Amino acid sequence: MTTFLGMPLVRSRAVVARSDGAVYAPRGVGHLRGDESFPAAAHTALANDQLRRNLRHATTTIRGKSGRVIAELPDWQELRSAGSALKAYTMAHLPDLLEQLESKVTAAGGVVHWAADANEANQIVTDLVRATGERRVIKVKSMATQEIGLNEALEEAGIAPVETDLAELIVQLGHDKPSHILVPAIHRNRAEIREIFLREMPGVDPALTDDPPVLAAAARRYLRETFLTTKVAVSGANFGIAETGTLAVVESEGNGRMCLTLPETLITVMGIEKLVPTWQDLEVFLQLLPRASTGERMNPYTSMWTGVTPGDGPQHVHLVLIDNGRTAVLADEVGRQALHCIRCSACLNVCPVYERTGGHAYGSVYPGPIGAILSPQLTGIEDNASLPYASSLCGACFDACPVKIDIPSILVHLRNQVRHPRSEATAMKAAAYTMNHPKLYARAQRAAKLARIAGRRGRGLPPPLNGWSASRDLPQPPDETFRDWWRGR
């Protein structure tokens, strides 16, 4: 049985359902799938000592800062519960809230577009930019546009997208991929950033040093000129308020404010799950988000706009609402919590796996624990089958999540949907059978002891168990099992 909860419009004929009846984010477009499995990509990443040093330093710093400002709030747990409840309410009433948002945005002079998937969204945005006659757009950092591969689609159409968030600019100039939701260039240090600027930034001072204020000033000079001469901007949205039709972007550098106010045309791409029912609900999320994400008490630049304001700001305002697999996520009663995510990246910063491998190993624009549950659900599990296993289930992400997404439980839930390797499935079935027959089980325990004596330092272990013996000895086998000892007491 399939549940249809998301997009209120009829799907276009170009969108194809997979064999299980669900419509996932399409293949061949966007950035939700890696080229290799997580263990293979992690193997490469782990060999990069510079990357591990950069990541350890950055995540440790953010963890400390965030932990200190969270500790200041006596009602943090209540805020988390409120955020969780608001998101659960939103998901339960999504079709109505989306239609409410559409009518409010339209009434305020904006134009709402519905995109069933990445291809439709890219086409809509490309057509809108083409209609303006412009060949360049400025962009506010946006996960949704990265998810759908909008920059590539614009470039193919001869339109140059310019990322204006400093870290996104570093990633774009470096022909690189973001590796963190909030700090996309977390894998780069300042020496590497200086090299990228020297090589790629138009008009850069050749005497550039790697002093952070000097690097920031170089980016500012380059970006300011771009802000003042570009007539179209593309943004994402952190929140869309159904009650008023207001969209909100929160950012730290002021580049967003420039993009959202200076151009003549503003096109916003937003996932359908980013809704909140009422204006007042922002009270909760604007407390949760900065403390959980950047470790700030209050977000530096919070821009909100409701359609068009005559004579002030962009006079042509578009909102592109994208599904791209979200309706399939909503249909899963356990997994749908992943749509509660407010993209704070607290789960990345506390994750011991992310801290070692970095974001690229996850193969998706959504890395870390949230990526491990979101990407496979958006693409269909077979396209990201290794991601639900990219976790030791330590639970640090669940504790850190400002909207209480139970990531470990969803990981376990998704593991249950993965098509298992046949040899593993056979072994697991045999183990379960043995463990359900105490006499067989006791015999297997004794047999296991002999096998262990044969391969004590693990050298005799066959794949995949040789993964254990690469860095760990097996314990000395005991003389007798506990149950044998108990019987002889």
Place this chain on the structure above:
Amino acid sequence: MRIALFVTCLADTMFPAAAKATVHLLERLGHEVVFPDDQTCCGQMHINTGYQKDALPLVRRHVQVFEPYDVVVAPSGSCVGSVRHQHAMVAAGDPALATRAAAVASRTYELSELLVDVLGVEDVGASYPHRVTYHPTCHSLRVLRVGDKPVRLLRQVRGLDLVELPAAEQCCGFGGTFAVKNADTSSAMLADKIAHVLETGAEVCTAGDSSCLMHIGGGLSRQQTGVRTVHLAEILASTEASQ
């Protein structure tokens, strides 16, 4: 009190010393320990690896075996975590079993919980003259929320020099089949955990889970550090005299 021992398949097969110590400790405190010998495995490995259907008979067995007892104890935060947070979920298709599983779960305790919360004891009369560091395993810490109970028990042990483990709350990298499926990442996490253990200068690293200790101990042994891993139950059962 009559206490049923849920030995866990790992302690039964590989680390009987932790299970024997649990028996000796509880008997020394004046309690009766029983061992229902139809028990095998709680099914956590199957559940966490994506084989919930195969785990269902193991959950049913666990419930049947431990249903008659008022109090059940295991020397493992992880296995108790599975009983408490996963069994009813696995049995969801059989509401009667799910209810029984929830009832058994509510009477099942990790060792430090049993000692501090149920039996109300922190000084168990142990003596262990060694420099020890404690690794709070993830499932004890974040699933069961045992908090500082194990540390409170360790502080009362005669002769024990407890040294704080830096970045103690970070996962050691075991994670069940994660240690094999993502062996490289698991080993990278272990390398950092071992570096922190060595920083403490401890002779012994202890924890409430044999699984994490098998992983940490396997690394300490491979690197020939000379640091031993010893289960919390063994320290609390010890009456080793001071030198």
